[in-house]
Structure formats: C-alpha cells, structure tokens
Amino acid sequence: AQSVTQLGSHVSVSEGALVLLRCNYSSSVPPYLFWYVQYPNQGLQLLLKYTSAATLVKGINGFEAEFKKSETSFHLTKPSAHMSDAAEYFCAVIVYTGFQKLVFGTGTRLLVSP
Amino acid sequence: GAGVSQSPSNKVTEKGKDVELRCDPISGHTALYWYRQSLGQGLEFLIYFQGNSAPDKSGLPSDRFSAERTGGSVSTLTIQRTQQEDSAVYLCASSLGVAQETQYFGPGTRLLVL
Numbered sequence: 472a473q474s475v476t477q478l479g480s481h482v483s484v485s486e487g488a489l490v491l492l493r494c495n496y497s498s499s500v501p502p503y504l505f506w507y508v509q510y511p512n513q514g515l516q517l518l519l520k521y522t523s524a525a526t527l528v529k530g531i532n533g534f535e536a537e538f539k540k541s542e543t544s545f546h547l548t549k550p551s552a553h554m555s556d557a558a559e560y561f562c563a564v565i566v567y568t569g570f571q572k573l574v575f576g577t578g579t580r581l582l583v584s585p
Numbered sequence: 586g587a588g589v590s591q592s593p594s595n596k597v598t599e600k601g602k603d604v605e606l607r608c609d610p611i612s613g614h615t616a617l618y619w620y621r622q623s624l625g626q627g628l629e630f631l632i633y634f635q636g637n638s639a640p641d642k643s644g645l646p647s648d649r650f651s652a653e654r655t656g657g658s659v660s661t662l663t664i665q666r667t668q669q670e671d672s673a674v675y676l677c678a679s680s681l682g683v684a685q686e687t688q689y690f691g692p693g694t695r696l697l698v699l
Contacts, residue, residue, distance in 0.1 A: 505687070514589075514676055515690040561628065570641055572618065573678075573688060575628040 473498040475545075475562045477576035485584050490534075490549040492579045494562030497543065503565040504545045505573065506536055510558045518560075521545060532556070557583045587611065589691035591677050597697045598667055606662045606694045610679030617660050618680075618688060619652060623673035631675075634660060635682055667698045 478493040496502050503522050507515040519530025526538045536547045547560060562576040590609045598604050610617050619631040630644040634654045645651075649667075654660040664671055674695050678688040 507690075512692075512695075514591075514692040515678075517687055517689070520687060568641075568643070570616075570633050570635060571684065572630045572633060572644075573620075573628075574630070577627050 473500075473502060473564050473566045474574055475504070475564045475576040477560075477562050477579050479579050480577065481580045481582065483582040483584065484552045486554055487551050490547070490552045490556065490581065492547040492560050492562075492581065494536075494545045494547065494576060495543050496545060496562075496564055498564065504536075504538065505563045505565075506530065506534070506545075506547050507561045507563060507575075508532075508558050509561065509578075515561065518547070552581075552583050554583050554585070557581055589677055589679050589689055591675075591691040591694050593694060594692065595695045595697075597699065599699055600669060601666055603663065603665045604667055604696065606664075606675050606696070608660045608662070608677030608679075608691060610658065610660070610677070611689055614679035614681055614689075615657065616680045616682035616686075616688075617654060618678045619660070619662050620676045620678065621646075621673045622676055622693070626673075628676075631662070664696075667696075669698050672696055672698045 474497045476495045505520045506518040519528045521538045529535045534549045559580045563573045565571045566574045592607045615636045617634040632652045633641040649665045652662045674693040676693045677691045680686045680688045
C-alpha cells in the first residue's frame with residue numbers, strides 16, 4: 472500500500488538556517504506527493520506538489536522539494552528559515568482505491584528560534 | 586475566490602449528544618472529503634463525495650458517523666451519541682475531482698466531547 476513516512480516529529484532550527492524536513496514514500500506505482508503546512512489553529516495549506524512533471528518542485532514561501540526515486544524521498548527544504556515558518560508540516564501521497572484520497576505522514580513540527 | 590469554509594469553528598458537547606458539522610466547498614469543486622485529525626491517529630480519511638454519486642464511506646470509524654451532501658455542494662458530517670474519543674479536529678477538503686488534483690482544506694472544526 473502506498474504510504475509516506477516523516478522522520479522526526481520535531482525539528483528545531485535557528486532563524487536564517489537551512490530547513491530540511493524529511494519524507495520517504497512507499498509506492499509500487501509513480502507517486503503523486505504533496506507537502507502541506509498547518510499553522511496553529513488553522514487548516515492545511517498546500518506548499519507544493521509533485522506530479523511527475525519535474526523532480527525539483529518549487530512551492531510557496533521559498534520552500535522546495537526534490538523527488539528522488541532512487542532514495543524514495545521527497546524532502547522539503549528552505550535555504551533560510553524565518554520565524555513565520557514555525558508550523559506543522561505534513562507530507563502526503565495520493566492513494567487510489569476507486570477514487571483518490573490523501574494519506575498523510577505523521578507530521579513534523581518545525582520550531583524556529585531567534 | 587472564497588475557500589472552503591466550515592462551521593462551527595469550535596464545538597464543545599457532552600458525551601452522548603449528537604453533533605453536526607458543516608462544510609461549504611469551493612464553488613465548482615465536485616469532490617469533497619472529510620478527514621479527522623487527532624492526537625493518537627494523526628490525519629485520517631473519513632468519507633468522500635464525488636458530485637451526486639454515492640459516497641465512499643470506507644474511512645468512517647463507526648456507524649455513529651454519517652455524512653450527506655446536498656445538491657452536490659454543502660456537506661454535513663453527523664456524529665451520533667458522541668464519545669470522548671471523538672474529540673478531534675474535523676477537516677473538510679474539496680477539489681475539482683480530476684486525477685491528481687489538489688485538495689483544498691477548510692480551517693476545521695475543533696470538537697471536544699466532555
């Protein structure tokens with residue numbers, strides 16, 4: 472079954488440092504992958520998505536992710552963290568069971584310190 | 586344009602009572618999803634509607650949960666005889682209903698069962 476695994480429930484960085492949030496997928500077919508962000512007491516907002524058009528995907532707020540088939544990974548990165556990036560980040564994969572639904576990872580909470 | 590809206594934003598109820606949660610999808614979106622976000626289970630799929638077709642209820646955790654979608658638009662998720670383990674954030678999402686299309690999420694309803 473298709474799934475995603477997020478390594479690290481919490482990641483702490485200093486403002487201005489590189490952000491790296493890890494996501495590995497399991498899929499027997501080409502996956503369609505998403506990163507969503509959830510700010511406190513809000514819903515999920517799409518950061519970016521991979522649908523096989525390009526392996527390097529650029530999203531909003533300076534985030535990007537690279538699809539690496541050899542590593543079954545879709546890690547999220549941002550060169551320089553801002554305080555406003557503090558939130559929870561979810562990796563997700565589309566699963567088809569007669570219709571398409573999202574299956575989410577367990578989430579990674581990003582903490583940004585001054 | 587307007588995004589997905591949900592009401593109420595917060596709901597506190599007593600164990601054993603029924604609750605109704607409402608979702609207004611983005612205009613023109615034929616697909617509508619309900620997900621639940623809880624501490625123990627993470628983000629999990631509940632139910633899927635596509636247009637006026639019969640919904641896929643495969644994710645509903647018990648027969649106390651039901652949902653309907655009127656006129657292919659607004660949806661209501663009903664939980665009967667609420668239990669404390671129903672406490673969670675209930676998220677609604679909508680999409681155009683085509684393959685790999687992005688799901689757009691509402692802000693969620695935070696349900697607390699006392």
